[in-house]
Amino acid sequence: SDRGISVDRSRRQARLLWFKVGGSVLPLAVLTIISLLCCLKRNQCCFKGRSEGSSRYGMSQGAHILDWSKEKEHELPLFSFSSIEIATDHFSDVNKLGQGGFGPVNKGKLVEGQEIAVKRLSRSSTQGVEEFKNEVILISKLQHCNLVRLLGCCSEGDEKLLIYEYLPNKSLNLFLFDATKQASLDWKTHVCIIEGIAQGLLYLHKYSRLKIIHRDLKTSNILLDSNMNPKISDFGTARIFGENESGASTNRIVGTYGYMPPEYAMDGLFSVKSDVFNFGVMMLEIISGKKNNGFYQFDRSLNLLGYAWDLWKEGRGTELMDTTLVDTCPKSEVMRLVQVSLLCVQESAADRPTMLDVVSMLSNELMALPAPKQPAFSVVISGDDVHLTENPTCSINDVTISVIEAR
Template identity: 60%
Template sequence: MKRGKKGFVCFKNDEPLKQTGNKVFEELSRVKLQELLLFDLEKLATATNNFHQSNKLGQGGFGPVYKGKLQNGQEIAVKRLSRASGQGQEEFMNEVMVISKLQHRNLVRLFGCCIEGDEKMLIYEYLPNKSLDVLIFDRSKSKLLDWRKRCDIIEGIARGLLYLHRDSRLRIIHRDLKTSNILLDEELNPKISDFGMARIFGGTEDHANTNRIVGTYGYMSPEYAMQGLFSEKSDVFSFGVLLLEIVSGRRNSSFYGDEHSLTLLGYTWAQWKEGNILSLIDSEIYEPNDHEDMLRVIHIGLLCVQELASDRPTMATVVSMLNSDVVFLPPPSQPAFILVQTVTTSELSEERQRVCSMNIISITEIRGR
């Protein structure tokens, strides 16, 4: 790292970038990254009241996130790298690299960073309504999100993903899309956050394989969770899970322990086959006039969580479907991961080594990222 002029900073990322094995990363390691405003540690400590617990917004695999207020009155969110996290070091550089190149109304905005001694932090815009999961899964708050607002949120997330996959200068797979990584601004507009796990694709590359599975079980596509294969269609699967959670107001994990061991995907499929969509809709938002629209959105969600990646639509098609530009929707087949099976981490590793059924989602006992 070296300081540039006027308080800006440039990074030299040769070592972290080589570890990725990605050709695009290697090319970018030979040039300077976009300059980011370098924040002073002392000013960030003042802004967050010395990172006081009362200002803590949340905790992720990267480390804690704090709310802060600069001297000019601007509110910020400070993501502080956990010093004990070796994995977080790589995620930090990855997130700086990815998001500094992006700009879209449905992606969280990065203001700058701080690197002093052992401290590494990312400074983002502060979004007052926190993350989507805080509202959507709280019965006392979910009523704030009526059907139209939920549709707007779903469409906003879809447009943000489309930008990552096709419309930005880079082709980016997020790999950790979930409700807690969707932040909401003062008008409840969605912004995709947390790019520590994101992967840049270059040239004609459209899929990759990894031995290091990152992300959140319940949102992972079967080919990624079981075989380490990921592509744009992996994000499409995660989007489908997220869509069904938004419509139903229930977590994909909310059915764990159910006598039939159904996931939300399994429950949705069962009710869909019976034509009983009323049981799928959050009771706080159902209106008869919206019935057909709700049916269509659930249909799109089921298409996104198909077992085979080739059967899932692209995000470009999803956006067209949501806007009704695509009138005819193909009938969905049974989605992946309709049942739950709890296994240990070692069992999951063994399971990935053999060809196995993709209709069972494996939930590890370890509560990690």
């Protein structure tokens, strides 16, 4: 009947419609499923690669990022203690590079062959966990060719380790104050080291993501790479400042006598000009090859700063030079460097130049330099006079000290 024919026609049209819809949707569905499977496989491979990478570099599984801030801004790879034990041959004395206020420093080699330097916090450390955290958080934000590179750290129980790039020439003081090694540094290298330290310090004060005052600059904290390029290290006592902050005060005096400016040693006041003073002392030590601490002219009661001041006033600044370099450098350049260093160690912080000024002075020979005023602590006090360096409880060597004082 006509009604039966109509029903059959409707059924055929419905099946035809399903075939058309299915023909359009099915390929899309298949493509979607394939895409999802590919993404899943790729993610699995990436996760596997990250896990293998963490294992290869000896990093702790499941928590390879160390973060002490609520904002999660400060991240560094966290190495496992066992991997560093293996890298340093269980902190063998054979691999020991030195000893600082933080603790011993050992050389090591990671599984993939990269050489590292490991600072291990000792239980008798004059610093501590806060300094460890401070260095990790701070240096993770810094990147400059004249700053030592922190590769990662380890914090497992009582063990606190900092893992740095290994610098084969170790620290600047080992070259300056050793007669044999001293002879291997020509005048050009001396100047390049001074300029490199200045650039690194300028970065800390002005161009880094944070405004940083180091507070413990000295020749033993300047490391040298294979090309004798200087790198500032040891940020455990450094302080971060806001853009509009210029200085601060503290009851806890940290640093090394002989490098401390008077306002910091006496009153606990520190600013970018404190680092400038440290830099000026280092400049004089680099030029002369002599330590400020331990250098005394008994006939004049002068230390290195006072000796340099007297020579400069008399127009004899070149006599300050390391005797092995006297015939290899322009006298005018020596006099200029001595003058810049004396500007940095002036008694009043307000009189000292900024590191931007210092870099300009070092790079522009035609720039007129102001006359410096007498340096701080340039006279050695004896007898019953009271002086910072006469305090028998304070260190005057290269070891960083911490002194708690009531104010």
